Every structure is written in C-alpha cells, then in structure tokens.
Amino acid sequence: MIEVETGAGCKACSIAPLDDELVRSLAYQMDLMPSEQVSREEYERRISLCAQCSSFMPRYTCLMNGAIVHILALKKKNCCPHPDKKW
Ligand code: SF4
Structure with missing residues (x-):
C-alpha cells in the first residue's frame, strides 16, 4: 500500500481505508x-504524483x-484530469 499524508477528509474513507x-x-x-489495468510500476508512479x-x-x-x-490511476485508458496532465 502506498502511504500518503492524511488530513481532514471524507468520513467514509477514514473508516474504510x-x-x-x-x-x-x-x-x-x-x-x-x-x-x-496499468502495470504495478505505472500505478505507483501515478499515485505518487497524485500524492504531491x-x-x-x-x-x-x-x-x-x-x-x-x-x-x-488503475485504469490504462484514464488520464489525469488536471490541465497540466500530471500523468
Ligand atoms: S489532478 Fe491528477 S495528479 Fe492531481 S489528484 Fe487528480 S488525478 Fe491526481
């Protein structure tokens, strides 16, 4: 599991990590x-970019x-919706 910094967020997420x-x-x-699905390496790369x-x-x-x-991030055909296309 990739650890990301946590903070105030969705209550459901906090009880169902x-x-x-x-x-x-x-x-x-x-x-x-x-x-x-993307490869494990690509999945982790995407999640790391999201975390930042x-x-x-x-x-x-x-x-x-x-x-x-x-x-x-898991689905191959998806792309980041950010205007800068982070992944
Ligand atoms: S905008 Fe892109 S990089 Fe940022 S959280 Fe969303 S999917 Fe991840």
Missing part, C-alpha cells in the same frame, strides 16, 4: 480486466473530478 486488496476488489466489481498534487484531497479523492485516485 483503501489498500491494494480493496482497490483490486473494486476493480473486479467494475469488471475491469487485468489487461485494462494540490488537487489531491487526502486520503483518496481527486478534487478535479471527484474520483478515487486509486481507481482512476
């Missing part, structure tokens, strides 16, 4: 095939589109 297993479970529920982004709301939300960054 995401970890790799939960992200994979969510991907499964979204019918996301392994071939549709001013639009990242700890612990999991992208303020640009309201998505859970772990799910957003």
Whole structure:
C-alpha cells in the first residue's frame, strides 16, 4: 500500500481505508480486466504524483473530478484530469 499524508477528509474513507486488496476488489466489481489495468510500476508512479498534487484531497479523492485516485490511476485508458496532465 502506498502511504500518503492524511488530513481532514471524507468520513467514509477514514473508516474504510483503501489498500491494494480493496482497490483490486473494486476493480473486479467494475469488471475491469487485468489487461485494462496499468502495470504495478505505472500505478505507483501515478499515485505518487497524485500524492504531491494540490488537487489531491487526502486520503483518496481527486478534487478535479471527484474520483478515487486509486481507481482512476488503475485504469490504462484514464488520464489525469488536471490541465497540466500530471500523468
Ligand atoms: S489532478 Fe491528477 S495528479 Fe492531481 S489528484 Fe487528480 S488525478 Fe491526481
């Protein structure tokens, strides 16, 4: 699991922390095939960039589109919604 700095955030997130297993479970529920998922290295690169982004709301939300960054970053065809396209 990638650790990111935490702060005031969604109450649901604080009681149901995401970890790799939960992200994979969510991907499964979204019918996301392994071939549709980025590599582990690319996933970690994306999450690391999110963790440094001013639009990242700890612990999991992208303020640009309201998505859970772990799910957003997992899917190959997704891209960062920031105007600077951080990944
Ligand atoms: S704008 Fe991009 S880099 Fe920033 S939190 Fe959202 S997805 Fe991550």
